[in-house]
Amino acid sequence: MSDTQNSNDVLVAYDGTPLKQQLAKTTRRMKLRALLLTLPLVLFIIIAFVLPIGDMLIRSFHNPTGTNVVPNFAEVIQEWDGQDYPPDEMIKVFVQDLALARKNREVGKTVGNLATRVNYEIPGSRSLFTKTARKADKITEGPYLDALIKLDKKWANENVWVTLKRVTRDYTLSFYLAATDRKYDENENIIRADELYRIYLPLLYKTIALSALITFLCFLIAYPVAYLLSTLPLRTSNLLMILVLLPFWTSLLVRTSAWIAMLQTEGIINNIFVYLGFIDDENRIQMIYNATGTVIAMVHILLPFMILPLYSVMKTIPPSYMRAAKSMGASNFMAFRRVYFPQTIPGIAAGVLLVFILAIGYYITPALVGGSDGLLISNEIARHIQSSLNWSLGAALGTILLVVVLALYWLYNKLVGVDNLKFG
Amino acid sequence: MTASQRVKTPGFQALVVATIIFALFTQSVGGTIGFFILFGIPLFAMTPLPPYASRGERIWHYAFLATCTLIFLFLILPILIIIPLSFNTEPYFSFTEGMIALDPEAYSTRWYADIFRFGMTAPDAVEGWWEDMWENATWIRAFRNSFFLAIASTILATTLGTLAALGLSRPEMPFRSAITSLLISPMIVPLVITATGMFFFYGGTMQGVIPGYPDGLAKTYLGLVLAHTTLGVPFVIITVTATLSGFDRSLIRASQSLGASGFTTFFKVVMPLILPGMISGALFAFSTSLDEVVAVIFMADVDQRTIPRQMFSGLREQISPTILAVATILVIMSIILLTTVELLRRRSERLRGLSPG
Numbered sequence: 088m089s090d091t092q093n094s095n096d097v098l099v100a101y102d103g104t105p106l107k108q109q110l111a112k113t114t115r116r117m118k119l120r121a122l123l124l125t126l127p128l129v130l131f132i133i134i135a136f137v138l139p140i141g142d143m144l145i146r147s148f149h150n151p152t153g154t155n156v157v158p159n160f161a162e163v164i165q166e167w168d169g170q171d172y173p174p175d176e177m178i179k180v181f182v183q184d185l186a187l188a189r190k191n192r193e194v195g196k197t198v199g200n201l202a203t204r205v206n207y208e209i210p211g212s213r214s215l216f217t218k219t220a221r222k223a224d225k226i227t228e229g230p231y232l233d234a235l236i237k238l239d240k241k242w243a244n245e246n247v248w249v250t251l252k253r254v255t256r257d258y259t260l261s262f263y264l265a266a267t268d269r270k271y272d273e274n275e276n277i278i279r280a281d282e283l284y285r286i287y288l289p290l291l292y293k294t295i296a297l298s299a300l301i302t303f304l305c306f307l308i309a310y311p312v313a314y315l316l317s318t319l320p321l322r323t324s325n326l327l328m329i330l331v332l333l334p335f336w337t338s339l340l341v342r343t344s345a346w347i348a349m350l351q352t353e354g355i356i357n358n359i360f361v362y363l364g365f366i367d368d369e370n371r372i373q374m375i376y377n378a379t380g381t382v383i384a385m386v387h388i389l390l391p392f393m394i395l396p397l398y399s400v401m402k403t404i405p406p407s408y409m410r411a412a413k414s415m416g417a418s419n420f421m422a423f424r425r426v427y428f429p430q431t432i433p434g435i436a437a438g439v440l441l442v443f444i445l446a447i448g449y450y451i452t453p454a455l456v457g458g459s460d461g462l463l464i465s466n467e468i469a470r471h472i473q474s475s476l477n478w479s480l481g482a483a484l485g486t487i488l489l490v491v492v493l494a495l496y497w498l499y500n501k502l503v504g505v506d507n508l509k510f511g
Numbered sequence: 512m513t514a515s516q517r518v519k520t521p522g523f524q525a526l527v528v529a530t531i532i533f534a535l536f537t538q539s540v541g542g543t544i545g546f547f548i549l550f551g552i553p554l555f556a557m558t559p560l561p562p563y564a565s566r567g568e569r570i571w572h573y574a575f576l577a578t579c580t581l582i583f584l585f586l587i588l589p590i591l592i593i594i595p596l597s598f599n600t601e602p603y604f605s606f607t608e609g610m611i612a613l614d615p616e617a618y619s620t621r622w623y624a625d626i627f628r629f630g631m632t633a634p635d636a637v638e639g640w641w642e643d644m645w646e647n648a649t650w651i652r653a654f655r656n657s658f659f660l661a662i663a664s665t666i667l668a669t670t671l672g673t674l675a676a677l678g679l680s681r682p683e684m685p686f687r688s689a690i691t692s693l694l695i696s697p698m699i700v701p702l703v704i705t706a707t708g709m710f711f712f713y714g715g716t717m718q719g720v721i722p723g724y725p726d727g728l729a730k731t732y733l734g735l736v737l738a739h740t741t742l743g744v745p746f747v748i749i750t751v752t753a754t755l756s757g758f759d760r761s762l763i764r765a766s767q768s769l770g771a772s773g774f775t776t777f778f779k780v781v782m783p784l785i786l787p788g789m790i791s792g793a794l795f796a797f798s799t800s801l802d803e804v805v806a807v808i809f810m811a812d813v814d815q816r817t818i819p820r821q822m823f824s825g826l827r828e829q830i831s832p833t834i835l836a837v838a839t840i841l842v843i844m845s846i847i848l849l850t851t852v853e854l855l856r857r858r859s860e861r862l863r864g865l866s867p868g
Contacts, residue, residue, distance in 0.1 A: 117683045124678030125690055128671040128744065135737045136697055139708030142716050308582050315579045329849070330587045336845040336852075337590055338802045340822040341838040345589035347826065348596055348604040348835070355592060355605065363537040390586065419568065448701020450805055455826050465703040472707050472809065482711075485704045496692070496699045505688070505695045508749050 140489070147262055147482035153255030156191075156201040157184035161255035169275070173248055178231040181251075185216075186223035201254075207477065208250045208261060208270070215241050246273045262483035287467070287484065294464040295491075297382065298446035304386045305393040305442050306435065313397035313434075318406065328398075335391035343455050346384040350375040350456070376458030384452050389445055393438035396503075400434030437503040444495050448488060464488055521566075522573050526550055553580045590842055597622055597835035604830060622836040626650045629833060650821060650837060657817040659732070661800040664739035668796040671740075672747030673789055677781075679748070680755035691748070698745035702805040709738050710809040730812040738806040743796030750795060754788025754859060787859035791852050798848055801841075 098106040154161040160181040167173040188198050202216035219238055226234045235242040253259065253271065264270055264277060268285040272278045279285070312331070316324045334342065349355050357371045366372065374380055404427065412422035450465040457466070464484060471481030499505070526547070534543040553576045560572055598618040601607050609617025628634040630649030644651055678684055679691055697705065714729030721728065728734030758781070766776040782789075804819040811820065818837060825834045 114683065117681070118685050121678045121681040121684040122686075124681075125675040125684075125694075128675035128694060129690060131671055132694060132697070132741065132744065135709075136705065136741045137693075139712035140700070140704065141708075142712040143704065143708040146711055308585070311575060311578055312582050315575070325853075327583065329853070330583050332849055332853070333846065334586050334590060336798060336849045338819060338838070338841045338845065340802070340804065340819040340826075341593070341841050341845075342589065344822065344826060344834050344838050345593045347830070348593060349589050351604060353603070353605045358605065359542075363539055363542050365537075387585065387589065419571075444699055448703060450701070450703045451823065455823070465701055468703050468707060469805075469808075472710060478711070481707060485707050488701060489704050492699065492701060492704075496696065499699075500688070500692055505691050506752070508695065 143482045144486055144489075146479055147486045148260060148479075149258055150204070150254075150262070150479045151257045152195065152200050152204040153251075154257055155196045156188045156198060157181060157255065160184045160251075164252045164255055167248075167252060169249055169252065172232055172245065173252075175229050175231050178235065179229065182223050182226050182231055182235070185220045189220045189223065204254050205247075205250055207265065207480070208254060209247065212241065212247065215239055215247070249273060249275065262479040263487075265480055266483040266487055287464075290462075290464050290467055291487070294447055297378065297461075297463065298443050301382055301385050301389065301446045302393075302439055302443045304382070305390050306439060308386065309390060309393035309397055309438065310431075313394050313401050316394075316398050317401035317404075331391055331394050334387065335395075339388060339451055342388055343384055343452050346380070346387065346456060347375060350380055350383065375456050376461070378457070378461040380456035380458065381453045381461035381463075384456050385446060385449060388452060389442045392441050392445060396437035396441065396507075397431065397434040400431055400437075404430050433503070437499075437507065440495060440499040440503065441508075444492055444499065447495075448492060521569050522560075522576075525570070525573050549584070550577055550580060553577075593835050593838050594842065597832060597839045599832050599835075602831055604832065604835070622832040625831070625833045626836055649816075650818075650833070652814065653816050653818045653821040656815055657801055657819075660735055660739055660817060661797050663732075663736045664743055664800045665793050665797045667736065667740040668743035668747050669789060669793040672744050672792060672796075673751050673785075676748050676751035676755060677777075680752055680758070682760075691752075694748050695745045697741045702742075702803075705738075705741070706806045706809040709734070709806060713737075713810065729810055730815070732815065734810055735807065735815065738810065739800040739803055740796075742803055742806070743799045746795035746799060747789075747792035750792035751785060751788045754785045754791075758784060787855040791855050794848050794852055798845065801844075 100106050100109040102109075160177070163177050163180050164173060167177060172178075185198065188196065188201070191197055194200075198216055198220040202213045205216065206213040219235065219242075222238055226238075232242070241247060250271075253261070253275070261271070265280075266287050268280045268288045269277050270280050316327055316331075319327065347354070351357070352371045352373060352375075354375075356374065357366075360366045361368050361371070374383065408426050408430075409422050412426040413419070417425065447463075448465055449463060450469060453461050453463045454466055454469070457463070465488070468481050468484045468488070471477045471484065529550070530543060530547045533546045537543070560569060564572070595610070596604065596606065598620065599607065599610065600617050600619045600621065607617055627644050627648050627650070630652075631643050631647050633639075633643060636643065646652075675694060679687060679694075684690075710729065713734045714727050717724070717727035719725055719727075724731060724733070728737070762780055762784075763776055766780045771779065801817075802819060804817070804823050807815070807817050807820045808823065811817070816824075818841070822834050822837060825831065
């Protein structure tokens with residue numbers, strides 16, 4: 088040792104470079120190699136998954152309908168200070184743009200699109216635009232504002248012009264305001280929407296409350312089963328585990344149809360109740376197409392996600408701990424509460440977070456068995472994307488849900504760690 | 512313990528008392544017999560309590576067993592119940608009187624025949640029946656679409672996922688937890704959000720970007736395969752990483768010191784050992800794709816409908832027991848999948864010496 092030290096003072100590799108450098112180089116190369124192995128999938132996930140979600144995020148605040156339909160007006164109106172009415176030359180541009188837009192049939196650039204967009208802000212204003220556009224080419228000389236008011240008295244409402252100025256900006260917060268039951272008033276202040284229109288925040292709270300209820304029920308049901316499975320001999324518990332894993336492997340749609348067969352008014356549970364004399368044939372219980380149906384079916388569907396993490400934690404708790412506690416005088420309840428239960432908390436955290444995360448974004452089961460009062464926020468997002476076609480609002484609601492889920496995922500990562508996710 | 516000894520246990524006596532109470536309350540013979548058998552099975556199957564257990568402990572124990580029985584019943588009954596229901600003669604989702612009386616007339620396979628016949632142009636024709644069925648039957652088309660999507664996305668997800676898992680399980684892997692979180696996230700992000708994003712991105716934003724797909728990827732099989740691959744990847748990552756965590760890395764060094772190249776090492780040493788994990792992951796990805804419906808609802812065209820998509824619209828529009836017949840086939844498939852995965856898991860545990868075998 089002293090020989091090499093003396094000759095050069097530092098350890099060197101076979102090619103004469105210092106060993107430290109050589110090691111750093113090798114480590115770097117190994118790291119790069121490990122990174123390269125994951126690179127194809129990371130790129131795939133970014134292109135196929137992250138970019139689409141980014142697209143949704145952008146659409147929630149970027150809506151170029153105004154600039155698409157009335158491009159010239161969108162440019163000039165931004166110079167208006169928002170007092171009284173815009174100057175007549177701006178309104179002239181508006182009338183000309185509207186006349187041009189009427190001939191445009193391209194999706195996203197029609198007068199109808201602008202009318203829908205303004206209608207989100209001022210409900211009931213849709214016909215104002217379609218009607219005005221039809222007659223726009225007849226208005227050839229000023230004053231343009233008076234001509235418009237002659238066509239429809241609503242043009243005298245200053246709020247229409249303020250709103251027009253707002254919707255012709257490409258970037259807007261209006262959809263986030265709508266998604267949180269708020270809106271702009273005449274002076275561009277943010278106020279709460281009218282009582283009647285407050286639907287999204289209550290829906291979000293309801294989704295959270297129902298998910299919490301489902302999670303709690305799953306926990307109540309899963310705890311004894313996981314305990315039983317963890318205490319039985321391996322052969323028996325493997326056999327019983329199949330009863331837990333079979334639902335896990337069975338298609339979601341199969342389980343939902345099964346619950347429709349079980350819970351409907353002429354279904355199996357009602358039939359058994361009638362047969363056993365618990366209820367009369369006339370007073371069958373309505374257990375489906377409402378929140379009850381959603382909760383029952385979702386507890387069944389999510390139960391394995393609670394049982395499996397609980398089981399894997401309980402399996403590692405030696406039974407001798409409980410015996411030791413009892414031999415030292417603890418009652419059964421005390422031994423459970425002070426010795427057994429605290430050791431299962433990691434499993435509880437994992438199961439509860441996982442079930443809650445999955446429940447809060449559920450779509451299919453509520454859509455099929457939820458009726459109208461068992462619907463969750465996901466169903467509202469899907470409705471806006473598929474039938475009401477207010478894509479930006481759907482995207483804004485989606486973004487809010489995504490933020491909640493990602494916060495919970497972060498918490499899961501902190502408390503449990505993604506590496507500890509396991510199935511079976 | 513013999514049967515006669517078991518009858519003398521307090522658990523059995525408690526069961527008898529409970530059954531009598533149940534019979535008095537409901538006054539039905541069938542219900543009482545069912546009650547007795549249901550709670551009798553776990554009682555006979557379980558190991559009895561030690562003789563020093565107190566009365567309270569005994570009551571608690573039996574109540575616990577009864578609760579667990581009910582929970583297992585809750586888990587499994589809805590799945591098993593659809594099997595007899597799918598043989599219903601009547602177009603209902605519930606048992607008819609004849610079915611309960613086990614009347615053979617009340618059972619039929621007409622809904623299974625309906626899987627083939629529904630949507631055919633001439634279901635009773637002899638000539639060209641096969642072509643007609645293969646091309647036009649709605650459910651057959653759904654099966655074809657589902658299997659095509661599932662197989663294609665499983666191959667993609669397993670290949671990419673295994674490669675990534677190999678990298679992630681290396682001890683020198685940088686940013687491990689960040690990358691793992693990213694790759695697992697498709698499982699966590701609500702399907703509606705994923706589907707919405709893909710609907711926007713594949714449909715509108717990608718218009719004219721990909722050569723050969725001027726309208727973007729919406730309503731194409733490629734778009735659906737990409738979506739299903741994304742959703743299957745987390746399962747492959749989880750199962751393969753779990754298998755690799757018990758992998759003895761000195762085997763790799765041994766192989767390399769004997770002069771094997773990276774490829775030879777992987778195919779001759781690593782892959783045979785992690786193959787059970789890979790197959791499990793692939794089966795998970797397969798089952799995920801087969802079960803996925805939200806992305807299909809958002810992105811697929813009418814003739815790209817898969818089995819769950821067809822079931823979804825069936826449950827919303829006209830409920831017919833054909834859905835139950837399809838569901839029965841799916842349950843049998845999931846039993847096969849589950850058995851395979853369980854056998855693989857046990858084999859892998861045996862290989863790693865974790866289980867008594």
